[in-house]
Amino acid sequence: APVISLRDVTRVYSIPAGDVVALDGVSLDIMEGEFVAIMGPSGSGKSTLLNQIGSLDVPTSGDLFIDGRNIREMNDDELTDLRRDTIGYIFQRFNLIPLLTLLENVEYPLILKYGRRDTSGRPAELLRMVGLEGSILEHTPNEISGGQQQRVAIARALVNDPQILLCDEPTGNLDTKTGEQIMEILTDLNRQGRTIIMVTHDPATAEYAHRTIVIRDGRIVS
């Protein structure tokens, strides 16, 4: 069964100048364990599509199913649980909290979830898995490189053990070699069974995916 299904999803933004149809009747199935790249020119609707898949935004019309459940039929608590426990997000700009150490950045979602400090050791374990350990964990994000920041962001995205990882230009702010290292980490996570959906401009980054979806003017063209 597909882990994500979009059925005729349309998203219209209303702005003073009129309506912008950012997604225009998109239907799409993504199976568990797939690694999918989404490509297309700037303004074609890639981020809008990723936000729909991440249930960060409700379609103007059409339906989104995650694990077979229609998100229109979920209440706010269920949506919060879904976003927190089923989906991990990785961004181009890393979005780490500048005042927290690397270890605290990864622990933070657990504090939000459980209302207390972590006792499981999972944050340090995940940071070790992405290649960070020792005294560097006490540094803050502005003291480390972009590649290291993206490693921290990946560890943070994994801390609630999500089945699906959504990546918005994960190599967009990285040099080629560092980008390749990040893509190797994502490839390993996919081999371990996680579903990965990634927006990218970069054909070399898209090569890591099993399937590439191209969108143009809010429609899937291939």
Ligand code: ADP
């Ligand atoms: P991409 O990620 O491919 O660059 P987007 O999904 O960001 O494309 O945008 C698709 C279209 O929707 C563009 O025309 C963009 O200007 C418009 N758009 C995106 N977000 C908004 C918004 N919050 N309000 C109004 N228009 C938006």
Ligand code: ADP
């Ligand atoms: P999940 O939603 O991942 O299934 P649960 O909410 O069922 O996780 O919690 C799993 C176990 O971890 C529970 O026994 C919970 O009490 C325990 N736990 C509590 N606090 C934390 C924490 N800060 N970090 C990790 N695990 C925690």
